[in-house]
Amino acid sequence: MRRKNVKNFHDSLHSFFCVLYTVLMPNTNETKIPMITPLVEMDGDEMTRILWKDIKEELLEPYIDLKTEYYDLGLPHREETKDQVTIDAANAAKKYGVAVKCATITPNAQRVDEYNLSEMWKSPNGTIRAILDGTVFRKPILVKGIEPVVSGWKEPITIARHAFGDVYKNTELRIPGKGRAKLVFEGEDGAVVEKEIVQFDGPGVLQGQFNKDDSISSFARSCFQYALDTHQDLWFSTKDTISKVYDHRFKDIFQEIYDNEYRRQFEAEGLDYFYTLIDDAVARVIRSRGGYVWAVKNYDGDVMSDMISTAFGSLAMMTSVLVSPEGNYEYEAAHGTVTRHYYQYLQGKETSTNPVATIFAWTGALAKRGELDEIVQLVQFAHDLEKAVLTTIENGQVTGDLIPLWKGENPAHKLTSREFLSAVRQTLDEIRA
Ligand code: NAP
Ligand code: MG
Numbered sequence: 001m002r003r004k005n006v007k008n009f010h011d012s013l014h015s016f017f018c019v020l021y022t023v024l025m026p027n028t029n030e031t032k033i034p035m036i037t038p039l040v041e042m043d044g045d046e047m048t049r050i051l052w053k054d055i056k057e058e059l060l061e062p063y064i065d066l067k068t069e070y071y072d073l074g075l076p077h078r079e080e081t082k083d084q085v086t087i088d089a090a091n092a093a094k095k096y097g098v099a100v101k102c103a104t105i106t107p108n109a110q111r112v113d114e115y116n117l118s119e120m121w122k123s124p125n126g127t128i129r130a131i132l133d134g135t136v137f138r139k140p141i142l143v144k145g146i147e148p149v150v151s152g153w154k155e156p157i158t159i160a161r162h163a164f165g166d167v168y169k170n171t172e173l174r175i176p177g178k179g180r181a182k183l184v185f186e187g188e189d190g191a192v193v194e195k196e197i198v199q200f201d202g203p204g205v206l207q208g209q210f211n212k213d214d215s216i217s218s219f220a221r222s223c224f225q226y227a228l229d230t231h232q233d234l235w236f237s238t239k240d241t242i243s244k245v246y247d248h249r250f251k252d253i254f255q256e257i258y259d260n261e262y263r264r265q266f267e268a269e270g271l272d273y274f275y276t277l278i279d280d281a282v283a284r285v286i287r288s289r290g291g292y293v294w295a296v297k298n299y300d301g302d303v304m305s306d307m308i309s310t311a312f313g314s315l316a317m318m319t320s321v322l323v324s325p326e327g328n329y330e331y332e333a334a335h336g337t338v339t340r341h342y343y344q345y346l347q348g349k350e351t352s353t354n355p356v357a358t359i360f361a362w363t364g365a366l367a368k369r370g371e372l373d374e375i376v377q378l379v380q381f382a383h384d385l386e387k388a389v390l391t392t393i394e395n396g397q398v399t400g401d402l403i404p405l406w407k408g409e410n411p412a413h414k415l416t417s418r419e420f421l422s423a424v425r426q427t428l429d430e431i432r433a
Contacts, residue, residue, distance in 0.1 A: 048358060
C-alpha cells in the first residue's frame with residue numbers, strides 16, 4: 001500500500017524505540033500497549049458522544065497508551081469553527097491514513113433552531129467523503145443468538161456503494177404536453193452530439209443522469225483494495241444489458257482495472273472477481289452463504305444496504321468503513337446519534353443504547369493502525385475486544401434493541417449501556433488473562 005507520510009529522523013528513532021518496547025515488554029497489568037502513529041479521532045454528537053467517552057474510559061484507555069489526534073466534530077464545535085474542523089479532520093485522515101469517527105448530526109431546519117446555528121452545515125460524512133474520495137463499505141456484525149432472516153447466510157455480506165452521481169445528482173423535468181425530448185452534449189471544442197430521447201404525445205416526466213470515469217475508477221480501486229485487505233471475493237453488478245452505454249461503462253472500467261492492476265494479486269490470494277447482472281446478483285445473494293463484498297451502483301446500494309442490514313438483524317450491529325483509493329481508512333458505526341435515547345439521558349435516565357458498532361469502529365481502526373505500524377499487540381487487542389463483545393452477547397447479556405431479535409438457547413438479559421460495557425470489560429479480562 002502506498003503510504004505518503006515521510007517520517008523524519010526523530011519520528012524514526014521514536015518508532016524504533018516503540019517497536020523495541022513492544023517486543024521487550026509483554027503486556028502485563030502494569031504496562032499498556034504502546035502506539036506509534038496517532039489515530040485520527042473524530043468525536044460526535046448526542047448519545048453516541050456519551051458512549052464514545054465511556055468506551056474509551058472502560059475498554060481502551062486501561063489497556064492502550066492511546067495516541068490520537070482529536071477533532072471535535074460535535075455540532076457546537078462545528079458551529080464555532082464554521083465547519084473548518086470537519087475539513088481539518090478529513091485532511092488529518094489523509095495525512096495519517098486511519099481515522100475513527102463518532103456519529104454526528106447532519107443539521108436540518110429543526111437542528112438550526114435547536115443549536116442556534118449560523119448556517120445549515122453540510123453532512124460531515126459528505127464533506128469527509130468528498131475530501132478522501134472514497135467508497136463506503138457496510139458490514140454486519142454476526143453473533144450467535146441473533147440469526148439472519150435468511151437462514152443460509154453464515155458469513156457477513158459487505159455492501160460497497162458507489163456514493164457519487166446517477167439519480168442523486170440528476171436533473172428532472174415535468175413535461176407539460178406534446179413535444180420532443182433530446183440529450184445534447186456541447187463539447188468544449190465546439191462539437192455537438194445530439195440524440196432523441198422520446199417524442200412526447202402527452203404530459204410526462206424526464207430525467208437526466210451522469211457519472212464520471214474518474215469517480216467510477218476510484219470506486220473500482222477502493223473495492224478491489226478492500227476485497228484484498230479483507231481477503232474476500234468481490235462481486236459487482238449493474239444492468240448493462242439494458243443500459244448498454246451507461247452501465248456498460250461501469251462494467252468495462254471495473255474489468256480494465258481488474259485486468260491491469262489487481263488480477264495477479266487476486267489470483268495469488270485465491271480470490272475471485274465476479275461480474276453479473278443486478279437481478280441475477282440479488283437471486284444469488286439470497287442463495288449464498290455470505291462472505292464476500294458486493295459492489296453496487298449508488299441507487300442499488302441505497303436500497304440493498306437497508307435490506308441487507310435489516311435481514312442480518314439490527315442497524316446497531318452494522319459497521320461502516322470509508323476506504324479511499326490511496327488506502328486511507330475511516331471507521332464508524334452505520335447508525336446515527338440515537339437522538340431519542342439522548343433525550344432520555346438528558347432527563348437523567350440510564351439508557352440501553354447498543355455501543356457494539358461504535359466499539360467495532362474503534363477495533364477496526366486500532367487493528368488497521370496496528371497492522372500498518374506493525375504493532376502485533378495492538379492488532380491482538382482489537383481482536384480480543386471484538387471477541388469479548390461477541391462472547392458477552394452470546395452469553396445473553398445484551399442491550400434492549402437485541403431482545404426482540406434474540407434466538408439464543410438461554411434467555412437474554414437487558415442491560416444498560418454502562419452495564420453492558422462493564423460486562424464486556426469483564427469478558428475481555430478473562431480472555432486476556
Ligand atoms: P439513528 O440515530 O440511527 O436512530 C434511529 C433509531 O434506531 C433509534 O431511535 C433507535 O430506535 C435505533 N437505534 C439506532 N442505533 C441504535 C443503537 N446504537 N442502540 C439502540 N438503538 C439504536 O437515526 P436517526 O434518529 O434518524 O438520526 C439521529 C441523528 O443522527 C440525526 O441528526 C442524523 O443526522 C444523524 N445521523 C448520523 C449518521 C452518521 O453520522 N453516520 C448516520 C445517520 C444519522 P428506538 O428509538 O426504537 O430505540
Ligand atoms: Mg437508504
